[in-house]
Amino acid sequence: MFETCADPSQLSGLKWLACYLTTGKHMGFYSSFVTVMVLLLITAPVSLAFGFAGATAARAQFAPLRWLGKGYTSIVRGVPDIAFFLFFVIALDQGIEYLRHKVKCPGWDQPIRQGNDFVVCTEAKMPLSSAASWVHESYGFALAVLTFAIVFGAFAANVLYGGMRAVPRAQLETAEAYGMNSRQTFWRVLVPQMWVYALPGLSNLWMILIKATPLLFLLGIEDIVYWARELGGSKTARFTAYPHGDWRMWYFLALLVFYLALTRVSEVVLGRLMKRLTHGQATSGGVTS
Amino acid sequence: MKKLILSAAALALVTGMAMADTVRMGTEGAYPPYNFINDAGEVDGFERVLGDELCARASLDCEWVTNDWDSIIPNLVSGNYDTIIAGMSITAERDEVIDFTQDYIPASPSAYMAMSMDADIAGGVIAAQTATIQAAFIAEGGATLVEFATPEETLAAVKSGEADAVLADKDYLAPFVDESGGELVFAGEVSIGGGVGMGIRESDAELREKMNAAIQSMKDDGTLNALILEWFGEDAATF
Structure with a gap:
């Protein structure tokens, strides 16, 4: 990056470190922090939406919808994350390609499953094999967001379901007494009041989500833990201008600081949110002032 | 047009x-x-x-x-x-x-790399990367196999004493042995795989x-x- 970095073997001390920390490889490491943050910021609202849909479905009067909601929460919560990430993503990817194959290549006469191979026509590849690498990366990222959202949505659905049931019956009866129909009661009384009960559970999920991001590498996305391991591993002088021993401890220490800082920020934000949501409610946390 | x-x-x-x-x-x-x-x-x-x-x-x-x-x-x-x-x-x-x-x-030889020449490569604890020909070779022999996901971790296991030696392609290990200044040595060689x-x-x-x-x-x-x-x-x- 700097001109002085042309020959690192002549450098020492801070100058060497400055050059070392600005190699292209380290830039990949720094940008992976952005990847992780973007993933968290997109996944959190999407899984909340999945959770909300799941919870409302689980309370529905219409039986098949209720089974769907309950089935979703029980099945997804029961499957280990790592199995879900290995199996579901490959299945989802193949499912998408299978559908595209049926639409785009109706004249194809070879079987799609050839022994171990999954073969679709070139036009049905998702993304196309000729696509730029950023397209492949964004596609992988989108699959990751969807998978995280489905997994964490199932947990959120259960939390929200509990939150909805915890709202005092008297509140709903009062709403009905005012002449609100069930839809109005749901949106005007039940939903605003349930957050107080759901928030502690949801904040737990958020914390777990933060720590679950290393699963990204299973999907081929280079996350912070992958880079920490790659950069920290011992390097011999033949293959790098910056040889060093096993420095993984220092890189993981940096990750520890990052995760702790993220936890602290989350705590502060969630504390404020809790205060706001409990304002004026008849709970011990919601003293009116 | x-x-x-x-x-x-x-x-x-x-x-x-x-x-x-x-x-x-x-x-x-x-x-x-x-x-x-x-x-x-x-x-x-x-x-x-x-x-x-x-x-x-x-x-x-x-x-x-x-x-x-x-x-x-x-x-x-x-x-x-x-x-x-x-x-x-x-x-x-x-x-x-x-x-x-x-x-x-x-076909190129695989090698055992250890902290000393007299490491017990026949019956000791040997590190190898998961799903490699070296891992399969150790599993069939008399030594105890510990598997790691990346080659880097197999080296760390030897340096920390968790394993007696690591078995990997000699070409991969050679630069580490050359630059260790005598700390790491080759303790044996085998020919496996094509x-x-x-x-x-x-x-x-x-x-x-x-x-x-x-x-x-x-x-x-x-x-x-x-x-x-x-x-x-x-x-x-x-x-």
Whole structure:
């Protein structure tokens, strides 16, 4: 990056470190922090939406919808994350390609499953094999967001379901007494009041989500833990201008600081949110002032 | 105007066909000198140079992808990339699942690396990377096998004393031994596995033929031998 970095073997001390920390490889490491943050910021609202849909479905009067909601929460919560990430993503990817194959290549006469191979026509590849690498990366990222959202949505659905049931019956009866129909009661009384009960559970999920991001590498996305391991591993002088021993401890220490800082920020934000949501409610946390 | 549209469509078709020749090359990026990530964050190593040359000779447009060693075969058969070029030895077990091109590195020895020459390589604890020919070799022998996901972790296990020795390709271990200043030594050598070839889906015979022809042409004009000597040292086995 700097001109002085042309020959690192002549450098020492801070100058060497400055050059070392600005190699292209380290830039990949720094940008992976952005990847992780973007993933968290997109996944959190999407899984909340999945959770909300799941919870409302689980309370529905219409039986098949209720089974769907309950089935979703029980099945997804029961499957280990790592199995879900290995199996579901490959299945989802193949499912998408299978559908595209049926639409785009109706004249194809070879079987799609050839022994171990999954073969679709070139036009049905998702993304196309000729696509730029950023397209492949964004596609992988989108699959990751969807998978995280489905997994964490199932947990959120259960939390929200509990939150909805915890709202005092008297509140709903009062709403009905005012002449609100069930839809109005749901949106005007039940939903605003349930957050107080759901928030502690949801904040737990958020914390777990933060720590679950290393699963990204299973999907081929280079996350912070992958880079920490790659950069920290011992390097011999033949293959790098910056040889060093096993420095993984220092890189993981940096990750520890990052995760702790993220936890602290989350705590502060969630504390404020809790205060706001409990304002004026008849709970011990919601003293009116 | 109509002509313009027609020629634009023809052009799009032609470029589309040219683009369809993109071949995605899957590698691990953690096994120098075969393949590794260089300081600039790009795939580098013997296989990067070799792969680019093979693609040029077969007039293919190649793009490099890194993938975890553990899931490198499942992702190939599922079509996420088209070749595995990651120092993968040709074995009968792997050949049942995928196909290989002819070898581009002749059979080279594996070596035990330990902290001292008298490490117990016959009955001690030996580290190896998961799903490698070395791991399979130890599992069949009398020693206790500990497996790790990356080559780097197998080295760390020896340095921390968790394992008595590590078994890996000698070409991978050699730079670490050379630069350790006597701390690390070779405690033995074994010959396992055949040569190293490029893994290709069984249904992709066309690509295999193209790559086979390109490898053959590099063998015939001596460039492959020169490349092997450049990356693996003067003593390396050649064709």
